[in-house]
Amino acid sequence: MLNPILASSARRRMRTMRTPLIITLYALLPLAFAVSSVLTMSQSGLSITAMRQNVDQYIMLTVLQFFLVVLVAPAMTAGSISGERERQTLELLLVTNTGSMRIVMGKLLEAYAFLALVVLSGLPMTCAVLAVGGLSLHLALFSFLFLLVCAFAAACVGLFASSLFKKTVAATVTAYLIIFAIGVGTLLPLFMGVSRTLRELVDNNPNVSATLANMSMKDIAALMPPILYVNPGLGLFTLLMDQTGLLNNTFYSLGNSYYYSDILNALSFRTFTYINMGVMLALSAVLIVLSALAVRPRKNPIRRKRKKQ
Amino acid sequence: MLETKELTRYYGSFLALDHLSLTIGDGELHGFVGPNGAGKTTTMRILATLLAPSSGDVVLDGVNLKKNPRRIREMVGYMPDFFGVYDNLKAWEYLDFYARCYGIRAEQRKKMTGQLLDLVGLADKRDAYVNSLSRGMKQRLCMAHALIHDPKLLILDEPASGMDPRARADMKNILRTLREMGKTVLISSHILPELAEMCDALTIIDHGKLVFSGSVEALNEKMNGDAPVEVRLLSDGETDEAVRIARQCPGVTAIGQEGPGLLRVKLPAGEEAAAYLLSMLMQGGVRVADFHRAPLNLEKVFMEVTADA
Incomplete structure (x- = not known):
């Protein structure tokens, strides 16, 4: 019924x-x-x-x-x-x-x-x-x-x-x-300090992309502060960046997001959006x-x- | 049918219900009386599974409320003292909605809504929007809602409050019909006379404690057993003879003349003394047209009973 x-x-x-x-x-x-x-x-x-x-x-x-x-x-x-x-x-x-x-x-x-x-x-x-x-x-x-x-x-x-x-x-x-x-x-987290692990990875590593390529998706995803996955606005941003190839400059000009650019690239925008949607549904x-x-x-x-x- | 055992409920440190034990028989129209704040609504809300008791038990037809509240809900219909209605819903839709909530099948729902609208005198308001009904009509509709799943016990919390005399009379007629249908009804009021005339039994509570529980006759006996006997003589000319005879009866403490041919004789409690007086009057050739204990003054009884609690 x-x-x-x-x-x-x-x-x-x-x-x-x-x-x-x-x-x-x-x-x-x-x-x-x-x-x-x-x-x-x-x-x-x-x-x-x-x-x-x-x-x-x-x-x-x-x-x-x-x-x-x-x-x-x-x-x-x-x-x-x-x-x-x-x-x-x-x-x-x-x-x-x-x-x-x-x-x-x-x-x-x-x-x-x-x-x-x-x-x-x-x-x-x-x-x-x-x-x-x-x-x-x-x-x-x-x-x-x-x-x-x-x-x-x-x-x-x-x-x-x-x-x-x-x-x-x-x-x-x-x-x-x-x-x-x-x-x-x-x-x-985008506007506050970046974790030491991430800072060392980005600042002291001439080839971040190559390092990330050797890591598992799970480890790459773990480099992002978990709370960022909760934000639906970021989910939308990554969705639109993935779909249009635009907005990258806008996003990376926000606070410390520069530090997350390589991670997002390695993770793929779409994966971030999927995780974001999953987190929203779980919450x-x-x-x-x-x-x-x-x-x-x-x-x-x-x-x-x-x-x- | 219904038994509460040592039912107790605290609100914070305030004791609202103090070890209340009462029994309601099958098919009984049971009045539940007490002043405002006596614990009537608390008791009824516990019986309707809306409140958990702090301690004590409720057993309805062998089903324990704490152990099986779902089964109790199937057996109980509840009409609260204050309730609201939904806008934009017709009278039949209102009943149909609650019937669906009880899981009643479509055919049965259709039949029940028609029968109940008839029972509460709202058949002609079937397609009227609920929010357009008068207060009395809404109360009758709410009573119909409480009956939609054919409960064994109907709990009505102050169903006649705020009603005009006509609506009260209609409500009483519905209650009489329910009694004829064999429903057990627990009905509360803070006005004792309103209930005493139509209830089989009464429970009086005050400050959460049981003051009295039993039949109206038992209450009458308890509180009014030594009420004066009113004797109406066929002829005013026989008054002096009647007074003379009454003075000779043992136990008579006072005789007053209330009007032409109308005496008020103060006797000890019990039927023995009254029967003796009547027989003496008859033997003395006094023609007695009416002979009875003075009617129960329910307001007075209520005040006396609750004053001691």
């Missing part, structure tokens, strides 16, 4: 005018880029310059979509459990035999299904941007997959915050603080479990407190 919370929440969401409005507004973004691409092509024809402009537009569009998804997703789930508490409907759910994991998954999947719908609504127009050339369709599809993984992770952050608080406002603020910590806080799974634990009232800890007294 379909998860009842998923079915009911989806039904209620689709009955509001806000839903088609959000989808329409979101789809307008790639539409604007598509129109711009077609105008460029009609003016200059199919040329290398037009293709390069097109790739730039694709990068801009993907980055914009990324920020929209990462900022919208937590807001969509931050009220999922706390909203039930505010409406005083959570207890009615908990007395049924619907487990807390099913409640949490129902809420998450409903919000995520809508997010996926919104993200995918931009796909046809994004493909129109590609019509001019410069990029193949499968690359665009992969970046959509990346966006969907980011949306899922961000939705899980919102869900987790929602499971902790009684008020949606508190849950929303907490969700954005977590997103900020993940988005900006995990970049700190999402952890957040889902924690949310489920927070939804069901815990065993009474008071007794232990009294014993201490």
Whole structure:
């Protein structure tokens, strides 16, 4: 049987005018880029310059979509459990035999299904941007997959915050603080000191690439500070660098990222993106479990407190 | 049917429920009375598996709540004192949603929602949005929700609070129907008279402690056994003779005239003294039109009972 919370929440969401409005507004973004691409092509024809402009537009569009998804997703789930508490409907759910994991998954999947719908609504127009050339369709599809993984992770952050608080406002603020910590806080290794091993490898080694070539992928991956793999922004950067061959200078001008350039090259941008997506999904799974634990009232800890007294 | 053994619950260091032991028989309409903060809602939330007891046990039809809360949830329907409803959901969809949460199959769901909407008098509101219903209607709908999985025990926490007299009368009719259906109902209120007239048995708690548990008659006997007997004579002219006879009866401590042909005789507790007085009046040729103990003043009883706890 379909998860009842998923079915009911989806039904209620689709009955509001806000839903088609959000989808329409979101789809307008790639539409604007598509129109711009077609105008460029009609003016200059199919040329290398037009293709390069097109790739730039694709990068801009993907980055914009990324920020929209990462900022919208937590807001969509931050009220999922706390909203039930505010409406005083959570207890009615908990007395049924619907487990807390099913409640949490129902809420998450409903919000995520809508997010996926919104993200995918931009796909046809994004493909129109590609019509001019410069990029193949499968690359665009992969970046959509990346966006969907980011949306899922961000939705899980919102869900987790929602499971902790009684008020949606508190849950929303907490969700954005977590997103900020993940988005900006995990970049700190790029701006702080570099490990001695890495510094010695890069500064005292005339042929870093050759050294790295003799190392296993696992060892190369371990040279990166693990927290960098958590950052979805870096995942997007490596994804776009891999797909377009551009942005390298932009990336390597950030803090100490120069030290990581050879490692990233040896590791390949795509591998970094894959690891990043895997880490995001693993953390999402952890957040889902924690949310489920927070939804069901815990065993009474008071007794232990009294014993201490 | 239901037995709580030494049920205790702390909130921090505050003792909300103090070794509460009570028994509710099968098919009983059991009133649960106590002043605000007495522990009624805490007890009911424990019975509904929403709260874990600090100590003590609950056994429902041989099933232990701590060991098998899932089975208990299948057997219990719960209507909280405060509850919310979902926007953008019709009355039948609301019931259907909870039926799905209980895992009820489609055919059965359709049948149950129709029957329950009929039972609570909302058949004509089947397609009305839940948020458009009046408070009384929402409460009836919530009661229907508590019945959707055909539970053996129905727990109703202050179901009539905030209702107007008409809605209260409707609620009482529904409760009578449920009793006819053989459901065991535990219903709470802080107003004793409201419950005493329709309940088979009552439990009174105060400060988390059991004050009284038993039938309404037993409560009457306990608290009102020595209430004065009201004697209404057929003719006012027989008052003097009746007073003379009553004075000769052993144990009579006071006789008052409440009106023409209406006497109030203070007797010892028990039926013996009352029966003797009646027989003496009859033998003396006094025509007695009505003879009964003064009705139970429930407000007074409630105040007296809870004052000692």
